[in-house]
Amino acid sequence: MTANPLLPALTAKARAAAHARTPACPCGVGAVTLADRSDATVVRHEDTVAKAHAPDATPTDLTARLTVATHLPDVLLPPLTQAPVTLHGRVVTFWPYGTPVDPENPDTAPWEAAATLLARLHETPAPAALPPMRGPAKAAHSVARLRALAPHPAAPPVLRAWTVLPAWARAETAMPDTTTLCHGDFHLGQLVRHPAPDGPWRLIDVDDLGTGIPAWDLARPASWYACGLLPAGEWTRFLAAYRAARGPAVPAEGDPWPALDVPARALTVHTAARAIAKAAAADRPLDEVEQSLVDACDRMSSAPPQLSPHSAK
Amino acid sequence: MQCPKCHAPMHTYNRNGVQIEQCSGCRGIFLDYGELEALSRVESQWSQPAPPPPPAPQAYPAPQAPAWGAPHGGGHHGGHYGHKRHKSFGHMLFSS
Numbered sequence: 549m550t551a552n553p554l555l556p557a558l559t560a561k562a563r564a565a566a567h568a569r570t571p572a573c574p575c576g577v578g579a580v581t582l583a584d585r586s587d588a589t590v591v592r593h594e595d596t597v598a599k600a601h602a603p604d605a606t607p608t609d610l611t612a613r614l615t616v617a618t619h620l621p622d623v624l625l626p627p628l629t630q631a632p633v634t635l636h637g638r639v640v641t642f643w644p645y646g647t648p649v650d651p652e653n654p655d656t657a658p659w660e661a662a663a664t665l666l667a668r669l670h671e672t673p674a675p676a677a678l679p680p681m682r683g684p685a686k687a688a689h690s691v692a693r694l695r696a697l698a699p700h701p702a703a704p705p706v707l708r709a710w711t712v713l714p715a716w717a718r719a720e721t722a723m724p725d726t727t728t729l730c731h732g733d734f735h736l737g738q739l740v741r742h743p744a745p746d747g748p749w750r751l752i753d754v755d756d757l758g759t760g761i762p763a764w765d766l767a768r769p770a771s772w773y774a775c776g777l778l779p780a781g782e783w784t785r786f787l788a789a790y791r792a793a794r795g796p797a798v799p800a801e802g803d804p805w806p807a808l809d810v811p812a813r814a815l816t817v818h819t820a821a822r823a824i825a826k827a828a829a830a831d832r833p834l835d836e837v838e839q840s841l842v843d844a845c846d847r848m849s850s851a852p853p854q855l856s857p858h859s860a861k
Numbered sequence: 862m863q864c865p866k867c868h869a870p871m872h873t874y875n876r877n878g879v880q881i882e883q884c885s886g887c888r889g890i891f892l893d894y895g896e897l898e899a900l901s902r903v904e905s906q907w908s909q910p911a912p913p914p915p916p917a918p919q920a921y922p923a924p925q926a927p928a929w930g931a932p933h934g935g936g937h938h939g940g941h942y943g944h945k946r947h948k949s950f951g952h953m954l955f956s957s
Contacts, residue, residue: 776931850926
């Protein structure tokens, strides 16, 4: 693997930004690489984080998304800078460090705080210049990657489940909701406490933020629950807290599934498609969790999608 | 009442609802008719296994699930993997 020239440059940027904030920076740990993936490289230097965004991220869209985070500091972690800079052809932003959910201890997941933050986000009027949230586009990308793979025995039920979804959920047409502010990629890695280590929880990662169907932001936990992976108690805590905070994605009472069904199907397909690609790349069979996603996709073919007033449009 | 053996005064005690007399001198115990059986009965109740606890109140009623939900899940039994999360699911919770 060739060395990524971005990483040392980003590390230097993170250090410079940290020292600009805190001249007496203790530099105890030095720089820590938090992520180095094809779609994001993230480096922490003490209290400062530098993020190089995906190669296809445009400064214009990212600036619009940063502006939302700047103006919603009670919901989203506000960036340190208003506009991204460019480094080795990638757009880079700077953030204060926040303490994430412990990946080794997801039982401590702040489901209520997460749901309340999403409800507040969904209730916030979206600025006019904001692009659509990118959830459906990213799911479509995962499905395209699955189609490009050598035939895999688990792929057909996943692709069948995808093709029966409404066009908007497959990013083939615009989403029916163009005014609701959505995160677009909610999961437990998108929460930090700021100020670290025990400040209030905030949402991070505005890369997919935009206008769209707010049920998309509830659909990962909904999908995990429907696939039998997330215990009912945790799903119920999340949903009840969202409703208590008067989030608009689901009706205040009664069955939430007419609103959740299409986004939860789409995210189940997305996660299954990624899991198959990952297993194929590692030349290993699907594990039981991954198989449960494929099984759920298989069951979807015998139950047509529920069309909520939104998704039917 | 006096102890029939050492003639010291006897005191009345209540043990699990059974009146017994114990000598303040030799500590001997006097039981009235039926009191031995009453004590045995109490003892056997203690040694019996405790009755099964009533079913734990369900903290959350089983929430609705979609038609394509997992047969035992959609969470009706708290998720396939219970409280021990599968490592792969632990990773999934934090992944895009």
